[in-house]
Amino acid sequence: MSDKTYPVPAEWAARAFLDADEYAAMYQASVADPDGFWAEHGKRIHWFSPFTTVKNTSFIPGQVSIKWFEDGITNVAYNCIDRHLAERADQVAIIWEGDNPSESKTITYGELAAEVNKFANVLRNRDVQKGDRVTIYMPMIPEAAYAMLACARLGAIHSVVFGGFSPDSLAGRISDCESRCIITADEGLRGGRKVPLKANVDAAIERLGGGVDHVIVVRRTGGAVNMEPIRDVWYHEAADLVSDECPAEHMNAEDPLFILYTSGSTGKPKGVLHTTGGYLVYASMTHQYVFDYHEGDVYWCTADVGWVTGHSYIVYGPLANGATTLMFEGVPNYPSVSRFWEVIDKHQVNIFYTAPTAIRALMQSGEEPVRKTSRASLRLLGSVGEPINPEAWEWYHRVVGEGRCPIVDTWWQTETGGILITPLPGATALKPGSATHPFFGVKPEVVDAEGKVLDGATEGNLVIADSWPGQMRTVYGDHERFEQTYFATYPGKYFTGDGCRRDADGYYWITGRVDDVINVSGHRMGTAEVESALVAHPNVSEAAVVGFPHDIKGQGIYAYVTLMADVQPSEELRKELVAWVRKEIGPIASPDLIQFAPGLPKTRSGKIMRRILRKIAEDQFENLGDTSTLADPGVVDDLVTNRQNKK
Numbered sequence: 311m312s313d314k315t316y317p318v319p320a321e322w323a324a325r326a327f328l329d330a331d332e333y334a335a336m337y338q339a340s341v342a343d344p345d346g347f348w349a350e351h352g353k354r355i356h357w358f359s360p361f362t363t364v365k366n367t368s369f370i371p372g373q374v375s376i377k378w379f380e381d382g383i384t385n386v387a388y389n390c391i392d393r394h395l396a397e398r399a400d401q402v403a404i405i406w407e408g409d410n411p412s413e414s415k416t417i418t419y420g421e422l423a424a425e426v427n428k429f430a431n432v433l434r435n436r437d438v439q440k441g442d443r444v445t446i447y448m449p450m451i452p453e454a455a456y457a458m459l460a461c462a463r464l465g466a467i468h469s470v471v472f473g474g475f476s477p478d479s480l481a482g483r484i485s486d487c488e489s490r491c492i493i494t495a496d497e498g499l500r501g502g503r504k505v506p507l508k509a510n511v512d513a514a515i516e517r518l519g520g521g522v523d524h525v526i527v528v529r530r531t532g533g534a535v536n537m538e539p540i541r542d543v544w545y546h547e548a549a550d551l552v553s554d555e556c557p558a559e560h561m562n563a564e565d566p567l568f569i570l571y572t573s574g575s576t577g578k579p580k581g582v583l584h585t586t587g588g589y590l591v592y593a594s595m596t597h598q599y600v601f602d603y604h605e606g607d608v609y610w611c612t613a614d615v616g617w618v619t620g621h622s623y624i625v626y627g628p629l630a631n632g633a634t635t636l637m638f639e640g641v642p643n644y645p646s647v648s649r650f651w652e653v654i655d656k657h658q659v660n661i662f663y664t665a666p667t668a669i670r671a672l673m674q675s676g677e678e679p680v681r682k683t684s685r686a687s688l689r690l691l692g693s694v695g696e697p698i699n700p701e702a703w704e705w706y707h708r709v710v711g712e713g714r715c716p717i718v719d720t721w722w723q724t725e726t727g728g729i730l731i732t733p734l735p736g737a738t739a740l741k742p743g744s745a746t747h748p749f750f751g752v753k754p755e756v757v758d759a760e761g762k763v764l765d766g767a768t769e770g771n772l773v774i775a776d777s778w779p780g781q782m783r784t785v786y787g788d789h790e791r792f793e794q795t796y797f798a799t800y801p802g803k804y805f806t807g808d809g810c811r812r813d814a815d816g817y818y819w820i821t822g823r824v825d826d827v828i829n830v831s832g833h834r835m836g837t838a839e840v841e842s843a844l845v846a847h848p849n850v851s852e853a854a855v856v857g858f859p860h861d862i863k864g865q866g867i868y869a870y871v872t873l874m875a876d877v878q879p880s881e882e883l884r885k886e887l888v889a890w891v892r893k894e895i896g897p898i899a900s901p902d903l904i905q906f907a908p909g910l911p912k913t914r915s916g917k918i919m920r921r922i923l924r925k926i927a928e929d930q931f932e933n934l935g936d937t938s939t940l941a942d943p944g945v946v947d948d949l950v951t952n953r954q955n956k957k
């Protein structure tokens with residue numbers, strides 16, 4: 311931990327929306343009178359019919375219910391597009407930068423309106439109606455944003471599935487929300503390599519044995535794909551037949567906007583459900599203040615639309631604010647490790663938002679690939695997805711930002727809809743590695759294992775004491791699981807699953823997950839999911855998966871595998887198991903290390919002692935804690951010896 315402090319630069323104090331005193335006053339007002347505060351800020355979006363109630367929320371176990379602005383009527387696509395047309399029809403809404411540096415284009419708000427309306431009409435012609443679920447499995451091309459906004463326009467609920475997920479993972483997500491319509495592309499393109507999206511959709515539907523009526527295929531690479539008659543349609547052909555006008559459905563503030571599946575500590579991924587009004591108010595307000603977005607700024611978030619960061623901070627937040635948002639199809643190291651910085655120069659990017667894992671990977675190539683670009687347009691840097699270690703922070707600040715750009719280290723989750731703990735560039739003195747202070751309306755608390763609220767400088771688990779408008783409303787189709795997962799551990803409070811330290815200056819430092827979720831390169835992976843993929847292999851009898859510190863990914867995936875009695879461990883089998891998990895879940899779930907274990911440490915009641923497995927994976931052999939409750943303590947010695955032999 312570093313306790314170095316970077317004050318707000320003078321130019322920032324002059325230009326930012328808020329300084330330190332204004333932030334403090336506004337924060338106080340937001341927690342003292344949430345109804346009054348959000349009644350005012352709820353007006354930042356357009357309502358067809360205004361809300362008359364503001365906050366109606368309960369965290370009480372058995373009656374958890376979260377409603378904001380509940381009688382207001384609005385439409386998210388109207389807010390992201392139509393509302394801007396009078397003033398900004400010719401302003402660029404989306405800058406698209408292709409995987410190949412010679413491919414890029416701009417889309418104005420006027421063009422965005424026509425594209426989204428056409429897309430909505432194509433969906434409508436396939437009988438997609440308000441409340442229907444539509445699965446979007448797309449590369450990072452503008453049509454991904456059009457598809458999301460088209461759903462929002464019609465009141466259909468989109469479920470975007472990251473293009474790196476396998477047919478199996480995709481199938482699970484299609485069937486959980488029963489989507490009958492899928493939007494995809496022939497192939498994706500990343501780092502010069504093709505991703506067989508349509509073929510994966512076909513395989514997913516085959517696995518489901520049907521249930522999908524429509525597959526809309528956007529042509530991206532022109533690669534050959536199988537088109538099933540009647541079910542499948544090329545988007546460009548369907549779009550040619552429809553008008554570019556489509557009315558925006560009148561939506562209640564609490565009508566669902568989207569489902570996004572995310573990994574938890576147990577079971578299969580949960581469908582996190584976000585609704586319309588509160589989500590948009592929160593996404594747009596955080597985007598404005600955290601990135602201090604001013605008229606004319608060019609803003610770039612490098613996330614994929616398959617993750618919540620892409621939803622809130624590539625599409626909905628920026629477009630609701632009439633911003634210019636950059637969408638990047640490629641990867642940081644293609645064609646060279648200067649790509650990010652070249653894109654910044656090419657499009658004169660002012661605000662750049664990325665993940666620590668990308669910074670750590672690029673740091674390895676040294677300063678030269680950064681220094682040879684100008685980056686003079688940059689004013690602000692952001693970080694998201696995992697704790698940023700102070701070394702990476704300092705490099706980002708000194709090399710990428712030339713020492714002049716503040717870094718906003720934004721802590722939040724799929725469940726929170728938007729940023730909860732973050733600096734504001736004109737208001738907050740920065741400490742490298744700290745997400746600093748809560749955003750408006752957010753009441754963080756640090757609690758001990760029993761739920762006792764800890765005061766002052768302390769360390770424990772992070773909970774949020776009251777609701778904010780962007781909060782998830784339920785787990786799709788399973789409200790009981792919503793209550794159990796987030797409100798049962800510390801009754802009456804939202805449990806984040808993260809550990810946290812608060813220093814003597816009241817700064818928050820997120821220390822990482824305290825549950826069985828691993829954060830691999832900023833992507834959430836449930837250990838239970840990787841385990842169930844491993845045990846699905848015919849040679850595996852049992853598996854336990856934990857995280858371990860990884861220089862670039864933040865955390866890596868460490869799998870302990872017990873084989874069937876008649877199977878011998880081999881290098882070949884190890885490779886086969888890694889490939890197996892990639893195929894079952896997707897490349898992001900590939901185990902970094904597999905240790906064959908004749909036995910796993912278990913309590914006498916048969917529960918795997920993950921605490922011990924984590925320590926062994928971290929090489930903390932001295933620190934294994936109490937092993938006396940194990941059914942067979944000898945198992946641990948075997949594991950340690952094996953691990954040490956591998957080093």
Ligand code: WTA
Pocket residue numbers: 572617618619693694695696697698719720721722723724725745806807808820821822823829832833834
């Ligand atoms: C972690 C991503 C430290 C955290 C927006 C959280 C962070 C999980 C930060 C959510 C940060 C996200 N500092 N940790 N600035 N941002 N995390 O749902 O563990 O993909 O619980 O949402 O990422 O990941 P998710």
